[in-house]
Amino acid sequence: MSPVIRLLAQRISLGLLLLFFVSVLIFAGTIILPGDVAQSILGQSATPEALANLRREMGLNDPPVQRYFAWLGGVLQGDLGTSLTSGRDIASSMGSRLQNTLFLAFWAALISVPLAIFLGLLAVRYRDRWPDKLISGVTLASISVPEFLIAYVVMFFLGVKFRLLNPTAIGFRPDADIFAKLEMIALPVLVLTLVILAHMMRMTRAAILNVMQSAYIETAELKGLTMFKIIWRHAFPNSIAPVVNVVMLNLAYLVVGVVVIEVVFVYPGMGQYLVDHVSKRDVPVVQACGLVFAAVYIGLNLVADIVSILTNPRLRHPK
Amino acid sequence: MSSDTLVKVRGLKIGATVYPPDAAPHDIDIVHGVDFELERGKVLGLIGESGAGKSTIGLATMAYGRGGVKITGGEVWINGRDILKSRLRDVRRLRGGEVTYVSQSAAASFNPAKKIMDQVVEASVEHGKFSRRKAEKRAVELFRKLGLPEPDKIGNRYPHQVSGGQLQRCMTALALCPEPELVVFDEPTTALDVTTQIDVLMAIKEAIRDTGVAAIYITHDLAVVAQVSDDIMVLKMGEKVEYGTAEQIINAPREEYTKALVSVRSIEHEEKVPSPEPVLRCQNITARYTGTNFDVLHNVSVDLSPGQTLAVVGESGSGKSTLARVITGLLPPSTGRIEFAGRTLAPDLPSRSREDLRELQMIYQMADVAMNPRQTVGTIIGRPLEFYFGMRGEKKRKRIQELLDQIEMGAGFIDRYPAELSGGQKQRVCIARALAADPKLIICDEVTSALDPLVADGILKLLLNLQKVENVAYLFITHDLATVRAIADSIAVMYQGKVVRYGTKSEVMSPPFDDYTDLLLSSVPEMKLGWLEEVIANRKMESAGN
Incomplete structure (x- = not known):
């Protein structure tokens, strides 16, 4: 078996194993939490008999291990359980929310990743000159300001004062046509881009500068190539691995960490869904969200690992 | 300028800005006005x-x-263009x-x-x-x-x-x-x-x-x-x-x-007669690295007499550094035995006594990475004195000065940092650190390969003098046959993990040669015009590096 395939198989199985442990943690965590599901459904005035009945019905008296495997078995078959508060199937109600979140994340990523890499290349090209300092300064400022503040500032100026874009995403309909949808999410995408740009741009800059010290960059310089060709052809291919790692971490943030932005812009995504149900103590929904977030995180990091392996010529082309 | 002149350099001056740790950055000159010309072909x-x-x-x-190097003056004409x-x-x-x-x-x-x-x-x-x-x-x-x-x-x-x-x-x-x-x-x-x-x-x-x-x-x-x-x-x-x-x-x-x-590398060294009681005896050592399925060393047996030098010669990949790792205990051999100073050494480092560690020291190729850059010369040399002999205070300082005298560096170096030393001086400090443990055997792993010829000569002379005074044995690993001639009493030639030739210097260096030793000996460049063509014409065997 080629070493690449072995390494990939190793990474993927490790990822699955990790996901399994996370599911145990999520389940154990929600069990340890104080409070009683039956109590919270029936309210403070419920009779002890009613509580006992409900507990039996929901299987809450079974040993935790048995309940865990019942839950896991359901999850593996696509059944995430039913919401305690609404009584609806979690998988289907979460499905549309997840789609919305992915829609927002996709557009934010599509703009910010190429932009960050381009700005990183530009910063290296004009290292320590004004373009580099400007790029670093602006991105550093945007990462330092809390995202909700940026969101409100942007909303105030672009949405309210100059009325260029929709101030909130409150009118977002998943079945609307693509341009209407894009118009709705323009501001959240802008804010998310500002928030994640700095990380990726700075990592691109640092990774390429690191490679620029190598002897083969000198070789390229002595071939008479222009600086931008040296960076693009010789430095960038060798700095993909660290850049992809940061890109993936930021993409994971786009899915998992956008709670604040979704709340600020009233966008019907996963974040809002989670926050709503945490406040209602809807444990099955919280569990399901936790699991989905974990899967996204592990999955994207797995992609980063795989890309690093595939971009390493020593692994791709063994002796 | 004749029509055949391709390159004409006039008064070329090159400088750089240096950033010394204890002074303000300033410009220095690297090249002070050089002229030359080169014709086509x-x-x-x-x-x-x-x-x-x-x-x-x-x-x-x-x-x-x-x-940070900048060309500060002069002319470089190539094809009639500055x-x-x-x-x-x-x-x-x-x-x-x-x-x-x-x-x-x-x-x-x-x-x-x-x-x-x-x-x-x-x-x-x-x-x-x-x-x-x-x-x-x-x-x-x-x-x-x-x-x-x-x-x-x-x-x-x-x-x-x-x-x-x-x-x-x-x-x-x-x-x-x-x-x-x-x-x-x-x-x-x-x-x-x-x-x-x-x-x-x-x-x-x-x-x-x-x-x-x-x-x-x-x-x-x-x-x-x-x-x-x-x-x-x-x-x-x-x-x-x-x-x-x-x-x-x-x-x-x-x-x-x-x-x-x-005339560099004209050190003469009279070989000594091997003693019947060697300080180091390697018997049938076979070793491999964990996770690999081939032996890096096959059945290696060599002896080293007290106060003498055994040179281990070979190309990269021949297993000579692995032999050093086995002797120091860093890589336990799969079979074979190491006797040192009359006792059998434990195969792995953790089970060796402090006395074993003290009597067997090492000097490395890269002196600058073998020293902690944040420690002074005094601390570096003083560490083995504390560790093995429990020396403190004035006694330790006196001993450090003695050691510095032995390596022909004054007491003024005691508070210097490695970065302030030249390459040769760094290697001397490493030698002093090894000597501080008062060892019976020092393993020298390519200790002169990173040095300029004249500096390397100085180090070899120092090592020979120290051997006379301290009666310490050297296991000298090198790929350079000129160094071997200068310092060895006996020689082991290694090729693909095996010792292909072993004996006293005069035995190993005199014909008839096996093919590999012949190739190795004939490949050392000689200070003679036309040598290259002669060698290529007389070769019997291809080198492994191809």
């Missing part, structure tokens, strides 16, 4: 020790300064088109993420010299001319898939591909084994002859440069010492410094 050798400015001068012919006054665009067209460069380490100078062919033809295509297809055809021809295996296919490989010697030839092909007027060879064979070196040297020499290109050949090894150059310029501290034809420099050097370079 001729080869000029630049020779000198590190810091002589030879690479810096070579790169100046491409109007390039490495790191390139120091040219615009950046014209300089770029010159680099990789008219003038090309072959670096010391091809392994580092090739981009690991790109195929060899892409990198070899890049400059030719970029400068519009050839179309991609024509350039590739020319590259294959060059691969063939340079004696690379499978010239049609080697371009499709990645740099890590070919050996060091082959990569150095690929780099030469890269430099010759755009049909340049001048190639700067910067120590192109220094990082190679001796047996590989002569093949590459020969390939370079033939390629220069066949393509009629002019070349600047930079090296610290006068014997090497004598084989390829028409003229030689000797440099020291950025100044010209002597400049003449190769024949004059080698056969009739005028300056003292050149004479010293020509």
Whole structure:
């Protein structure tokens, strides 16, 4: 078996194993939490008999291990359980929310990743000159300001004062046509881009500068190539691995960490869904969200690992 | 300027800004006004020790300064044009088109993420010299001319898939591909084994002859440069010492410094008779690294008498450093036994006693990475005194001073940091640290390979003197046969993990030779014009590096 395939198989199985442990943690965590599901459904005035009945019905008296495997078995078959508060199937109600979140994340990523890499290349090209300092300064400022503040500032100026874009995403309909949808999410995408740009741009800059010290960059310089060709052809291919790692971490943030932005812009995504149900103590929904977030995180990091392996010529082309 | 003159350098001055730890940044001069000329199709050798400015001068012919180096004055005329006054665009067209460069380490100078062919033809295509297809055809021809295996296919490989010697030839092909007027060879064979070196040297020499290109050949090894150059310029501290034809420099050097370079490595060492009670006895050592399925050492047996030197010679990959790792306990052998000072040593490091550790010390090739840069010389040498002998305070300080005297460095060095020392001084401090433990055996792993010839000579003389005084034995690992002649009492020649020849120095160095020892001995460059052709003509065996 080629070493690449072995390494990939190793990474993927490790990822699955990790996901399994996370599911145990999520389940154990929600069990340890104080409070009683039956109590919270029936309210403070419920009779002890009613509580006992409900507990039996929901299987809450079974040993935790048995309940865990019942839950896991359901999850593996696509059944995430039913919401305690609404009584609806979690998988289907979460499905549309997840789609919305992915829609927002996709557009934010599509703009910010190429932009960050381009700005990183530009910063290296004009290292320590004004373009580099400007790029670093602006991105550093945007990462330092809390995202909700940026969101409100942007909303105030672009949405309210100059009325260029929709101030909130409150009118977002998943079945609307693509341009209407894009118009709705323009501001959240802008804010998310500002928030994640700095990380990726700075990592691109640092990774390429690191490679620029190598002897083969000198070789390229002595071939008479222009600086931008040296960076693009010789430095960038060798700095993909660290850049992809940061890109993936930021993409994971786009899915998992956008709670604040979704709340600020009233966008019907996963974040809002989670926050709503945490406040209602809807444990099955919280569990399901936790699991989905974990899967996204592990999955994207797995992609980063795989890309690093595939971009390493020593692994791709063994002796 | 005659019509045949390609390069004319006048009053070349090169400087750099230095940032010393305890002073303000200031500018220093590296090259103080150098003149030379080079005709088309001729080869000029630049020779000198590190810091002589030879690479810096070579790169100046491409109007390039490495790191913070800046060309501060003078003229560099190439093809009738002063390139120091040219615009950046014209300089770029010159680099990789008219003038090309072959670096010391091809392994580092090739981009690991790109195929060899892409990198070899890049400059030719970029400068519009050839179309991609024509350039590739020319590259294959060059691969063939340079004696690379499978010239049609080697371009499709990645740099890590070919050996060091082959990569150095690929780099030469890269430099010759755009049909340049001048190639700067910067120590192109220094990082190679001796047996590989002569093949590459020969390939370079033939390629220069066949393509009629002019070349600047930079090296610290006068014997090497004598084989390829028409003229030689000797440099020291950025100044010209002597400049003449190769024949004059080698056969009739005028300056003292050149004479010293020509006669370097003439240490005479009378071999001692082996004692019946060796201090170190390795018996049938076989070893492999964990996770691999082949033996790096096969059945190695050698003895070393007290107060004597056993030289272990071989090319990279021959297992000589692995032998040192086995003896020090870093790599427990799979079979075999090590006797040391009359007792059997535990195979692995953790089970050895402190006394075992004290009596067996090591000195390494890279002195600067073998020392903590944040500790003073006094702390570095004092550490074994504390650790093994519990010395403190005044007593320790006195002993450190004695040790510094022994390595011919004054007490003034006691509070210095490694960064403030020269390469030779650093290695001396490492020797003092090993001596501080009062060992019976010191393993010296390529301790002079990273040093300039004259400095290395000083270190070897010091080691020999210390051996006389302290009666310490050396296990001397090296790939350099000149060093072996200078220091060894007995020699073990290693090849592919086996000892192929072993005995006293006079036995090993006198015929009849086995094929490998013959190859090794004949590959050491001699200070003689025409030596290269002679050797190639008389070879019996191919070197392993090909």
